[in-house]
Amino acid sequence: MPDSQNPDNPLDNPEAEDSAPSAAELEAAGQNSMFGGAQDTVPQPVAAPAPAPQASSQPYRVLARKYRPQTFSQLIGQEPMVRTLANAIERDRLAHAFLMTGVRGVGKTSTARLIAKALNCIGPDGQGGPTIDPCGQCEPCTAIAEGRHIDVIEMDAASHTGVDDVREIIEAVRYAAVSARYKIYIIDEVHMLSRNAFNALLKTLEEPPAHVKFLFATTEVDKLPVTVLSRTQRFDLRRIPTELLQSHFGWVCGEEGVEAEEEALHMIAAAAEGSVRDGLSILDQAIAHADLGGEGKVTAERVRDMLGLTDKSAQRRLLGTVLDGDAKALLAGIDEQYALGVEPLALLRGLMDLVHRITVAQIGGGEPDAPTSEERAALADWAGRLTAGQLHRLWQLLLKGYDEVRQAPDPLVSAQMALLRVLHAADLPDPGKLAKKLEHLAETGVQAAPAASGETSSPAPSAALDWKGIVERIDQAGHLRVAQLMRDWIRVETLEDGKLAYALTDELSEDPSPELRDVLLKVTGRRWEVIKLDVGGAPSLRELEEIAHAEAEAKMRAHPLVEATFAAFPDAELADGDNTPASGDRAWSKRA
Ligand SMILES: [Zn+2]
Incomplete structure (x- = not known):
């Protein structure tokens, strides 16, 4: 048994x-029979069926x-x-x-x-x-x-x-x-x-x-x-779990007299995706690389280099830069992968695969199915943070990018452009939501923000108050979070000396009035009456920016080239050049 x-x-x-055991190896095998069970068939040196020559001469x-x-x-x-x-x-x-x-x-x-x-x-x-x-x-x-x-x-x-x-x-x-x-x-x-x-x-x-x-x-x-x-x-026959592969490869390295870092073995096992054979051929390469490198040791660093994108963590890093809106890091990541020999098309394919797995994890709930604990944690994290709509949009954008890269004369450039577009689109508010917001604003009548009259030098605001100016002062005083809240979420109904009545653009998890009162006191040196209304108010500063953006976009869409792009890619959005993250949604989590 x-x-x-x-x-x-x-x-x-x-x-x-x-495996053509040498005398020493046979002795080792004999010792191993202590673990393996005495009735086991340790080959006798004489009866050993393997050919005689030493491993080195084989x-x-x-x-x-x-x-x-x-x-x-x-x-x-x-x-x-x-x-x-x-x-x-x-x-x-x-x-x-x-x-x-x-x-x-x-x-x-x-x-x-x-x-x-x-x-x-x-x-x-x-x-x-x-x-x-x-x-x-x-x-x-x-x-x-x-x-x-x-x-x-x-x-x-x-x-x-x-x-x-x-x-x-x-x-x-x-x-x-x-x-x-x-x-x-x-x-x-x-x-x-x-x-x-x-x-x-x-x-x-x-x-x-x-x-x-x-x-x-x-x-x-x-x-x-x-x-x-x-x-x-x-x-x-089942896929072999990563941990089991890892220990198997560790054993093989021992047999081969090759030193290997556990992390390196782990990466090889994860890349093998349940297949012993695939894993062993990666290990073969890794040992050859280690020999070439002169240190004779299979290191994590070298394996990471060697695997390129088969290293799943590189895919995750890249998707992370996209979702963080970090264009610089994204381009650097693409270059790095390209230098490692990863084809741009494979890059897109890998990201699509990742988005697919996040989606599956989200639908399934519970612990995602992935070979490594790092990957499981990342999938679960993204599945929790991204909406189904965002994932769908990411998939569409990547698929479109994939098609473009496949046909492009310069796949690398095409991959860069495609992923930058994904980055910008992922950063913008959901198109459906934005459209609704604009619709709503059109119905209620878009008003200008309360009079903008520049910076007030006096610590106590005058009767003609400048909301934007107040927000800027709060920002400059270092209350960044509250300033952001004011810009993104506050629709001002009344702004008078010592009195602020406002509504929120969307429900927040808690009433921000006490915090607003507190910061206004600190920055203006006087007590404020802060009243939260259920409805009403002028568009928030951010909404005003979005309106301006939408207008500019409408103008740009009229350009024939842009029009043609949108016809081919209805899900696309125009992204402006500056890469400021639309941070409101990120900093203030809504309890929907
Ligand atoms: Zn037999």
Whole structure:
């Protein structure tokens, strides 16, 4: 049973018979059997099936191949499947056909080979039966591990899609296995078979000879005919959690004698997105980079450089600059990614992916589904802060940008322009809301702000009070938050010496009157009567700015070029050059 075999961690069990162990390594493996369980098959130095030469004199083998799991206990992250399979073997209730599904690199074909071994293993003494713990030493085990077993036929349906290929199999199925207990057909990417090929296969699947097993693997189970699905026992291989990948890669580094920072391993594991194989090929590159760099150590810094945008945190930083309205940082971020070799199109794609995941997180509520805790936290934060409308708008803008970048003669410039547009549009108030506001103002009659008469030098305001001037003085006195409140939210109804009556542009979470009274006293040196009305008042200073902006925009829209742009991109908004954030909404949270 795999469970009794690895009390601690399946990854602590490194008897990869494929990895040409040196004497020292074998000794280490022997020590490891203390964790791995005594009955485990630690290869004996003499009986070790691996070729003799030392690792150093061996041609370089990619990690994904070198560390292909040779026992079920080395197959990480698939314990439920292994348990089911162990039960089936124990009770001798094996299906004729198995289907392994899952994303690329989770171990589908490795599992198929392991099943082939499990079914055909005869044990070191040649007397054993089918077992979930294939010995790895007998002739069938070693032959299957090396891909040279005559009765285990592997076929890649991606390159053999035709009915003739299948017919060949069906012909051969009739003959008994040459040397093994079972004749096993492993068909990878089985969904690629043509309809005729499936039909031909189906007849055999309906009444397979007792000595034949089919092991199918696919990334796209939806493409399989129901008739095939219904005749197979299905195993869904899961994406491997980041933490498990990280510790696995740590173990591999240990085996390879390579030093690696935990953060680096974490980034590689996160970038692998659940796939051991993808992760190991990234690790391969990282080790090569580390060797080139001379320090011989896999560092977080180097991995970050190497991964570019596959580093999810770079995507998040970039989206952060967009939402913060920080154009300078946005351009710097784009340049940085470009310098790292990230294609502008991939950049847009990554941001779209991120916005999509935020949207899904928002709809789902609860803990977002993401491989790292950093990512989960960021997704949850954005899902909480952004409205569904804003997310929709972001998506539209990015999609439009993506199309532009794809067609642009200079994708980098196009990406810069597209993302700047997203930045400005994300910064403006919601178009629907703005339109409503303008409508409302038109109905109530837009009045000018109370008389503007310049700065009053006297500390006590005169009868002809200047609201804008007062706000500016409050701002200059350092009461920035209150000044902003006054600019953005206060519609002045009456402004007299010592008296302010106002309404709010929108409901605030608390009545700002006490704070206004307090600041007015401090700045003007006298007590104020501050009255909050339910309705009324002239537009706030910010609303006046928006009206001016809308007028300017209306003028600009009349320009034929701009008109054409809007026709092509109705969701767009004009953004003025200065990048002052429309801070009112951010500083004063509304309780809607
Ligand atoms: Zn065996």
